[in-house]
Amino acid sequence: MRGTLMLTWILIICLSQVAVQSQYYSKTRPYHPRPVKVTNLHFFMHETAGITAVQVAQANITSNGNNSSVPFASLVAFNDPLRTGTEPDSKVIGNVQGIALLSRMNASSTQYIDFGFNTGRFNGSSISVFSRGEPGLAVAGGRGKFMMATGVALFNPIIINATNIIMEFNITVVHY
16 A cells, blocks of 8 residues: 555656656747749650569459459559650650559559659659549659649550550649
């Protein structure tokens, strides 16, 4: 009993010291919003099946009965160049990395994509997209010059065959 009473008093004294000794550790500063910028980007993603895009996982219960090159419930990782044009020798302005989960029988997918730029005025910046693919992809954020980015990435398939995919992207980004 005496030990319990002593422990209770020690606990009360320690807890009261925390309240007495604690102080708020930051100051509130006024918010000065930066001006909002809208940037429209246009480029092409060049993908080569088996080289820049690889299937990394597939569920055991699925088959390739959906007439797609990638079976239902597959996870595909990709690292493709971003170019200024549809030609294979057009200027590389960055790369696109991400994963796509084929989630429906009609080849629709849920995608995480990071568009990274390594030339020009957006060198070192990137745009992150996380969305299902129809009719456009939602811009979820960015880094560098695209901090706190929102917007939409619209895409248009230019070439789709057994070995190559070229996608045109028109991205409208709202950022600070």
